Amino acid sequence: MRAARLIRMALLVQSSPGLTAAALARELEVSERTVIRDAQALQEAGVPIRSELGRTGGYHLAPGHRTRLTTLHPSEAETLYLSGLPGALRDLGLSDAAGTARLKLAATMLPSLRAAAESSARRFHLDAPAWFREPSAPELLPELARAVWSDRTVELTYARPARDDGAPPRTVTRQVEPYGLVLKAGVWYVVGRVPGEGADGTGAGAWRTYRVDRVTAIAPAPAPAPGADGAFVPFVRDPSFDLAAHWQAHSAGFARALLRTTVTLRLTGRGLRCLPAVADPAGIGDALASASAPDAAGRVTLDLPVESEDVAFGQLTGLGADAEVLAPEGLRARLREHARALAALYGAGPEDQR
Structure with missing residues (x-):
């Protein structure tokens, strides 16, 4: 395990000269003291790595030195080939580029590594869309992806659906700095910052998430300078933004925000065991935490967060007399x-009286 970490450290310093001990510790998920010890171990192994002080300091390799630790292990080659998402790349308009990259990579591999990579592709496939849904790529997805790659501010026009509170559907236009795209259960979302919005009053911008299939138009954002009409305006990307972490927090908060109603239930032991199969996962933890001690009949009482009474009706009918x-x-x-109604439908009929 340490050997793999030393290789990663050498490659990190080679690709990003000037990384501090703190930055390397975060990347390698170790302490700064471990980074210092690993740097000494690399020096003893003949890798000319050194630490420099000052504003341009950090860890560097000796001028002109490049480590030869770039040979792929078979398991690394297998993993690399597993990282591709054919459907997603096709939707983004990148399937040709990805295919060319794989061919170039394969051409540089030893025959044994090529076999390992091809083997993993034969054994594993990721099918991102959910069941019973025909996947379709939004028409404007490739153009939006180009804006994401090039950090271009865009003006999005999208269709906002009707809301539960009776607000009708409408079309809205927003100026957005598109930071990233997310594919969730076959649906594409764009995560971006809306300049000037935000509850903190700083004008730094509020983070927003939009379904790409509801985007009806993409245009260059209004140019800040005269004579620049029609040109896409670049934005300065926040280097601290982490798309994966942002999405995880956003999706968890979104799921909980949907649960606006609470239902009080009395459940049998079987009903309690089956509850996670019918209720929203975001509300199960709170429901179980509110559960009372079992009564004499073994039933518990709890408060279940639900999206609405309509949704709860559909969920709880699946538990029958256990809820x-x-x-x-x-x-x-x-x-x-x-x-x-069920009793009338399934009550004694002529065929039951024979």
Whole structure:
């Protein structure tokens, strides 16, 4: 494990001269003291790595030196070939470039490594879209991807759907700095910053996420200088922005924000075990934390966060008699009528009386 870390450290210093001990520690997920010890180990192994002080300091390799630690291990070659997403690359208009890159990479590999890479491609495939949904690439996705690659501010026009509170659908235009694209369950999203927005009053911009299939037009953002009309305006990317971390936090917050209603339930032991299969995962933790001790019949009472009474009705009918709604009364009455309708439908008929 340490040998792999030393190789990573040498390659990091070679590709990004001037990294500090703190930066290397973050990249390698070790302490700064370990970085110092590893640098000494590399020196003893003949790698001319040194630490310099000052504004342009950090770790450097000796001028003209390049490590020869760039040979791929078979497992690394397998992993590299697993990283491609054919459908996503096709949607972004990058399938030809990716294919050419793989051919060039394969041409530089030893025959044994080429076999390892091809073997992994035969054994694993990622199918990103969800079941029962025909995947389709949004028409404007390639153009939006080009704006993301080149850090160009764009003016997005998108269709906002009707809201639960009765607000009608409408078309909105926003100036956006597109930071990244995310493919989630077959749906493309663009994550960007809207300049001038933000609750902190600094004008640094608010982060927004838009479904790409709802974007109806992309145009250059209004040019700040006369005579520059029609040209895309570049933006300065925040180097601290982490797309993966932002998306994880955004998706978790979005899932919880949807749960605007609470239902009080009394569940049997079986109902409690089956609850995670029918309820929203974002609300399960809070529900279980609110659960009472079992009563004499083994039933527990808890508060379940749900999106709406309509959604809760569809979810809880799957639990049948193992779940009793105590509140709100409107949902309880609705389930009572549903039970009566089922009893009438499946009650004794002529064929049951024979």
